[in-house]
């Protein structure tokens with residue numbers, strides 16, 4: 001009998017997205033579903049976890065295991081899912097506010113431990129769901145609901161931050177280039193370890209139609225001979241404020257958390273047999 005081939009329909013839930021017309025998140029959702037088709041992952045072998053925000057609604061639109069958690073806590077929830085069942089592909093999704101404001105303390109630890117998951121941030125440089133407050137990626141000078149006279153704070157550069165945190169795969173994509181976004185998601189999900197993708201995903205409602213145009217003017221693909229394993233070069237690319245370089249900016253292969261944990265468990269098992277029994281004998285009457 002011919003093996004079942006999963007199509008987009010198998011991954012889409014019955015819930016219709018309620019994002020505003022023109023929101024970049026529609027394109028991110030479609031790209032993610034297409035990457036599942038590319039990878040042919042059975043829906044029951046996927047778990048998508050989020051925090052709270054417009055972007056964090058995504059797990060509801062996908063026919064996989066899912067968890068729409070609490071604000072800023074997608075990463076610890078996703079870590080728990082992965083540790084309890086390392087066989088399934090775990091994807092954490094959310095916004096720039098969710099990830100880089102309230103949730104920022106969780107990211108370095110998942111990255112340095114190399115938890116085998118993919119983290120997708122739909123970066124619109126604004127708090128969309130709560131109606132337009134400045135976020136950690138809002139550019140200096142931008143007028144928002146909370147920065148009437150212009151944003152004073154230097155924005156975070158998520159790609160630079162992730163390389164510094166030792167994430168083993170760091171990429172950037174743009175919702176306005178869905179074909180490239182599918183490619184990047186496919187590679188990120190296939191990566192063994194903590195993979196991060198910043199998707200520039202405009203919010204026309206609170207950043208206006210100009211946001212899409214501004215991003216489109218600044219995007220640039222990486223050169224063909226680019227080597228993502230060169231950390232110094234990756235920082236140079238991340239630091240370039242004139243352009244948004246799209247592609248896999250940094251990549252490193254190193255052991256994942258659950259493999260290291262398994263090895264330590266084996267060591268501990270052996271210890272239980274010998275040293276622990278010796279130790280217990282000391283307490284026998």
Ligand SMILES: Cc1ncc(C[n+]2csc(CCOP(=O)(O)OP(=O)(O)O)c2C)c(N)n1
Nearest residue numbers: 052053054055071095096097098127128129
């Ligand atoms: C503990 C807690 N603090 C604050 C909020 C309010 N809140 C909900 S979503 C959000 C920010 C959303 O921005 P972002 O994560 O960038 O997602 P977007 O809506 O832009 O996709 C905030 C501050 C909350 N729900 N829970």
Ligand code: SF4
Nearest residue numbers: 019020023054128203
């Ligand atoms: S408020 Fe912005 S981020 Fe939220 S759904 Fe509307 S366009 Fe998208």
Ligand SMILES: [Mg+2]
Nearest residue numbers: 095096124126
């Ligand atoms: Mg946002």
